[in-house]
Amino acid sequence: MTQISAFRAARIFDGTDWHDDAALLVEGGRVKAIVPADQVSDAQQVAGVIAPGLIDLQVNGGGGVLFNNACDASAVATICDAHAGFGTTAVMVTLITDAPELTDRAVLAAKEAKGTPGFLGLHLEGPHLAVARKGTHDPALIRSMTDADLTRITKAAQEIAHMICTIAPESVSPDQVRELRKAGVTVSLGHTDCSYETAVSYADAGAGMVTHLFNAMSQMAHRAPGLVGAALDDSRLSAGLIADGYHVSDAAMRVALRGNEGPGQVFLVSDAMSTIGSDQTGFTLNGRQIYRADGRLTLADGTLAGADIALIDAVRYVHQTLGLPLGQALQMASKFPAQAIGLTDRGHLRPGAHADFFSLTSELTAAGTWIAGRQKGQTA
The missing domain is CATH 2.30.40.10 (Urease, subunit C, domain 1)
Structure with a gap:
């Protein structure tokens, strides 16, 4: 017994x-x-x-390690361990846009990291994005999805428990989205200038998420609702939100939370970099220096480059600053992200x-x- x-x-x-x-x-x-x-x-x-343990679907690093810079199973373990110190019990380790060979290394690392405490799966944020909404992603590495890319991802999905792919309609076709979904990949729209109508058509094809709502995407205007409008209007879409006081204004977050009725929910992500659980003052990404100061991570030109928070910091922010009830704040970091990728036995x-x-x-x-x-x- x-x-x-x-x-x-x-x-x-x-x-x-x-x-x-x-x-x-x-x-x-x-x-x-x-x-x-x-x-x-x-x-x-x-x-x-x-x-319930917190579930973070977008974690680029932690404990002094950035996944792009140390793409192996040991890095996965270090990242998961660092975030576990802040109450996060399930992590989608995230690879930021990089060369094809690094995607291969990320997939291998995810396979070898199977069974690592706290490791949930792999999130590929790019490289199939739109240069017009590149954010901190290196535009030289952004490209359209090829048949080889599609095969690489769908094959990996057979061996990795959970996979998310952030893609832009400018670089990935609806048919490719259908193939990704058929393979069990969660398709998230992000880093795109697509229209509301295009976003909805990609939801028709199987996209079910939106990556870091408001950031690096077409905004909501009165006659052109953009991806922001689709994320809040189309009940099939769940959307991650970086609640650190820098990425999105408090007013925009409050409007989004009031305007979203579900069943797709707005959930919290950290978008954490290597600095979490470390005393780093900076690091490099794709050969570019990232600076850490005053709770922000930026390129030299001031472009935000991920976030300097753990998920518990976002929970605290939406509860104490936005005034959400504690239970709802916790759900946004546990129950809702679990639902976004179809998990029924986590987040509660x-x-x-x-x-x-x-x-x-x-x-x-x-x-x-x-x-x-x-x-x-x-x-x-």
Whole structure:
């Protein structure tokens, strides 16, 4: 018989409801139940609130490592470990636009990293984007998707549990999107100047996400709603949002959250770079220097280059600055990203879910993280 572990806290958030003075029961790395604390005699006391582990679908680096610069399984482990220290229990490690051979290395790294605690899958952000909305991506590396590219990705999707591809309609055809979806890839629209109508047609073809809402995309005008308008109007699209106080204004975020009715939801991403969990003052990407100062990461010309936050920082921002209820803020970083890529057993703590959770302090920081019921740093 598998041993049952119990974790007691003053409050537990199961992803939908709050439970006071309760205990989380874990068996075989999965949630068995949440019960009143007085029903359990031998439970580990957890300070603060127990909440579902955070799920970050866009993580470029962490712990001093940028995936583009150290594209191997060891880098994946370092990145996942760094983010676990901030309550993130599932990470889509992200490769920023680069050469084809680096995509091959990223795919190999993802395969070899299978089973790494906290590693969820691979997010390819480019290179099939639009130069007009390149952001910090190197325009010399942006290109249209070829048959070879499509084969590379669809073949990789057979061996990697979860894959996201951020693409622009300018560089990828609807038929290619259909093939990606057939292979199980989550297709996200981003770094594009496409029209609202084009975005909707790509949702028809199978696109289901939008990468970092508002940033590097066609904006919403009264007669040309653009990708922003499609993301908020088309219920099939979920959209990531970087809530760091720099990438998107507070007013725009509040409007987006009020205007989105679902079932596709606005969810939080960190877009974190290597600086998270490190004392780095800068790093290089595609041979260009990125500078870290005052909570921002920029190129020399001031272009934002990813974000200097962990996902818990975004949760804290939308709760404390935008005024969202704590439960909704947590859902935006757990339940909603899980739904965006079709996960039913993560992002909540109901029976059968992965026992991925963290201890949330009154200051809205992470005091401890558990993946499959095992605390970060705990040996087998």
